[in-house]
Amino acid sequence: MATALLLHAEQGVNVSQFFQVHPENPQARLIKQAVEIVRAGGVIVYPTDSSYAIGCRIGEKNAVERIRRLRRLDDKHNFTLVCRDLSQLGVFAKVDTVAFRLLRAYTPGPYTFILNATREVPRMLLHPKRRTIGLRVPEHPIAQALLAELDEPLISSSLILPGEQLPMSDPYEMRQVLEHHVDLIIDGGFGGLEASTVIGLVDDEVEVIRVGCGDPAPFTELA
Numbered sequence: 598m599a600t601a602l603l604l605h606a607e608q609g610v611n612v613s614q615f616f617q618v619h620p621e622n623p624q625a626r627l628i629k630q631a632v633e634i635v636r637a638g639g640v641i642v643y644p645t646d647s648s649y650a651i652g653c654r655i656g657e658k659n660a661v662e663r664i665r666r667l668r669r670l671d672d673k674h675n676f677t678l679v680c681r682d683l684s685q686l687g688v689f690a691k692v693d694t695v696a697f698r699l700l701r702a703y704t705p706g707p708y709t710f711i712l713n714a715t716r717e718v719p720r721m722l723l724h725p726k727r728r729t730i731g732l733r734v735p736e737h738p739i740a741q742a743l744l745a746e747l748d749e750p751l752i753s754s755s756l757i758l759p760g761e762q763l764p765m766s767d768p769y770e771m772r773q774v775l776e777h778h779v780d781l782i783i784d785g786g787f788g789g790l791e792a793s794t795v796i797g798l799v800d801d802e803v804e805v806i807r808v809g810c811g812d813p814a815p816f817t818e819l820a
Contacts (some may be wrong), residue, residue, distance in 0.1 A: 606651060608784055610775060611777075613772075613775065613777070613780055613781055613782055614630075614781045614782070615776075616630070616631060616783050617658055617807065618631075618739050618783050618784065618785045620737075620739060620740055621751075623742040625742075627783075628742045628746050630745040631643075631746075632747045633742060634780050634781045635747060635751070636747070638654065639653065639778045639779075639780030639781060640652070640653050640660050640664060640780050641781040641782070641783065642775065642779055642782045642783060643739060643740060643783045644783065644786070645707075645733075645735040645737050645793075646707045646735050646737040646789075646810075647707040647735075647755075647792055647810045648764035648765075648766065649755075649764055649765055650679070650751075650753040650755055650756055650757040651664055651667070651668070651756050651779065652664075652679065652751040652753035653751065654749070654751070654752070655719060655750060658721065660752075661676070661721065662675045663778070663779075664676075664752075665774075665781075667778050668754060670754070673810075674754070675722070675729075676722050677732065677733055677755065678731070678732045678750040678752060678753075679732075679733055679734075679735060679744065680732055680733070680744065681734070681741065681744035681748075681750070681763075683700055683701060683734065685749075686697070686700070686704070688715065688717050689714065689715055689717050689718050689730060690711060690712035690713065690715060690730060690732055691714070693714040693801060695798070696710070696712060699796075699819075702815075703811075703815065704733075705735055705736035705741070706734070706736055706810065706811060707735075707736070707794060707810040707811035708794050708795075709732065709733040709794070709796070710732055710733065710796050711731050711795065711796070711797040711799060712730060712732060712799065713728065713729055713730075713799055713800075714728050718730050737785070738771065756771070763791075764788065764791075764792060765788070766787050766789065767787060768782060768785070768786070768787075769784075772784075774797050791810035792809045793808040793809045793811055794813050795807035796816050804816075
């Protein structure tokens with residue numbers, strides 16, 4: 598918390614909007630307004646089934662740079678494409694038979710999958726050497742409602758502030774700390790304190806890269 602309060606206000610950003618959205622039955626009106634903010638190039642904070650995330654629209658380079666500055670990320674940090682479903686994920690990733698079976702079994706859920714990227718993925722999101730991309734399909738109703746209304750993935754990163762080990766979980770603390778850094782904070786209740794479990798599915802190999810809130814056991818057995 599102490600580190601978070603050292604953040605300086607982002608130039609040109611007014612006080613962010615704050616929507617209280619029902620975590621199980623998201624209000625359609627608020628979801629539409631949130632997506633309008635995303636389409637206008639905004640940066641939003643939203644809940645997932647792991648922790649809160651910070652995200653923006655694909656192709657919004659300025660918004661991506663704002664997220665980098667907020668989290669103090671270097672250009673080697675890999676963002677995640679958060680997708681509505683497996684068919685949308687398949688547009689951005691090369692999915693072989695082994696990967697498809699696992700994705701079908703464990704999406705939606707609290708997992709991020711590292712896959713070989715297709716040409717649809719913007720270069721700024723690719724791992725510079727391996728041309729891989731992280732993708733996930735969340736189960737959280739608010740995240741799903743946003744993705745359905747937007748009809749394209751969100752570029753996202755876990756909401757972990759500089760100097761902190763855990764994601765932010767209290768929407769009111771987010772409002773206090775981030776109100777001059779993002780365009781919208783979606784309050785869907787208290788969030789989780791673990792990021793997603795990261796699974797590598799590249800070149801027919803299965804690798805548990807990071808253990809988070811998703812059970813790694815099904816993938817450990819295959820690694």
